Amino acid sequence: MKRESVRKAVDALQAEPKRGFSQSVDLIINLRDLNLKDPKQQIDQFIRLPKGRGRKAKVCALIGPELHADAKQIFEKVILQEQFPGFAEKKLLRKLAKEFDYFVAQANIMASVATTFGRVLGTRGKMPNPKAGCVVPPKGANLRLLHENLSDTIRVAAKKDPLLQCVIGSEQMSAEDLTENAMSVLSSVLRVLPNEEHNIRSVYLKKTMSKPVQVS
Helix, strand or coil: CCHHHHHHHHHHHHCCCCCCCCCEEEEEEEECCCCCCCHHHCEEEEEECCCCCCCCCCEEEEECHHHHHHHCCCCCEEEEHHHHHHHCCHHHHHHHHHHCCEEEEEHHHHHHHHHHHHHHHCCCCCCCCHHHCCEECCCCCCHHHHHHHHHCEEEEEECCCCEEEEEEEECCCCHHHHHHHHHHHHHHHHHHCCCHHHHEEEEEEEECCCCCEECC
C-alpha cells in the first residue's frame, strides 16, 4: 500500500470536525481468504509505533518482593503477590483491566497470577504476554526499558474475525506522524500474511467519533 494513499486518508480524517475531547485515531484492516481456524493463519502481534500512540500506556506490575523496590518507581501500579487475595471479586478485576493497558508479571509467580487474574484479564487479551516481554525474571530485568517500550506498543490480533482494528495515535498528532505509524502497522501485518496484500480486502482510518475514511 502506497504511503501517499495513507497520507491522503489521514488528511481527510483530520479535516473532520473536532470534538470536545482528544479523539484517538484507529487503523482498520479488513482481511480476506484466511482460515482463522488454523492457528498458523491467525494474527497476534505487538507493534511498537515509531511516533508513539498519542498517550503513554498505563502498566500494572504483578510481582513478588524481589522486584518491588524497582517496580514501584517505574510502573503506574504495583500489586504484590501477598495482595492478590484482595482482588477476588470480579468487579475489582474488571475495573483493573479497564484502567490499565498492559500487565507485567514476575515469571516465578505466574501460576498465582493466572489463578487470580486470568479469568478476567484472559478474556480481555490482557494477561502478561511473553511476546511483549511482559513476563520478567525475579532478578536482572530492565523494568524501565520495558515500560518505555510498552508505552508506545499496541497489540494487533485477528483470531476469530477477519478484522484488525488498533489505535495508531491521537488527532493531536501531526499527519506525518500518523502516516508513519499507519505504515509501520501495515508493514508488520503484511509480513505475517501468507499472501501479503492479497489477504487485505480494505483499509480504513477513523477517529473515535468520526465516520471511517477508506485508504484507496
